[in-house]
Amino acid sequence: MASTFTCLDYHVVFSTKYRKPSIQEALRQELYQYLGGIVRAEHGCLREIGGMPDHLHLLVGIPPTIAVSDAIRVFKTNSSKWVNERGDQIGKFQWQPGFAAFTVSVSQREVVSQYVRNQQEHHRQRSFQEEFLGLLKRHQIEYDPKYVFEQEHVG
Template identity: 80%
Template sequence: MASTFTCLDYHVVFSTKYRKPWIHEEFCEELYQYLGGIIRAEQGCLREIGGMPDHLHLLVGIPPTIAVSDAIRILKASSSKWVNERSDRVAKFQWQIGYAAFTVSVSQRESVCQYIRNQQTHHRQRSFKEEFIELLERHQIEYDPKYAFEQEHVG
């Protein structure tokens, strides 16, 4: 019997490249299921997932054998490959370069799940940018606004 016991839950947030509204309703459930499969393949647990056409929120349990950055890299790389291999894609799908991840205690798990489930309601009142900055500030994460949101360069 192992003598190591962990409960490592993270609220993970990332957007599509340049916050393009690429997560269409007709395939978001499939995308959510695919992401859950990736997490399970890494011995993790998808506790909740939700989002908007331009970003996702996940509450994931990650095993201590994998770094959070590695788990998110695997999630993003595998899922973008899957989306781009779909026959209904017209533009190349990409996730943003970075992400945000916040630890979540068991006592806060249900409130984070509710927050993730209620994304449609939250975004009637504020943009993803406002939400993202609020999350960073609530978790006392220092950031430089010029790096928080990748800008598309045209021309």
């Protein structure tokens, strides 16, 4: 019997490249299912997933044998490859570089799960940028605003 016991849940947030609304309704549920498969393949547990056309929230358990950044890199890389191989997207589907990840205690799991599940409601009142900066502030993460949101360069 193993003698290592962990419960490592994270609230993970990342957006599409330049926050373009690339996750349309026709893609959303299949993408969520595919991401669930990726998480399971990495021996994780997808507890909740939700989002908007320009970003995703995951409440995910990640095993102690994989670094959070490595797990999220696999989630993003494999899912964007899958979306692009489908061939039904207009243009190339990409995730932004980077992400935000916050630890979640068991006592707060249901609260975060509801938050992730109710993204449509949250975004009637605030933009993704407002939400993201609010999460960084709430978790006392210092940041330089010029590095938070990648801007598309035209010309």
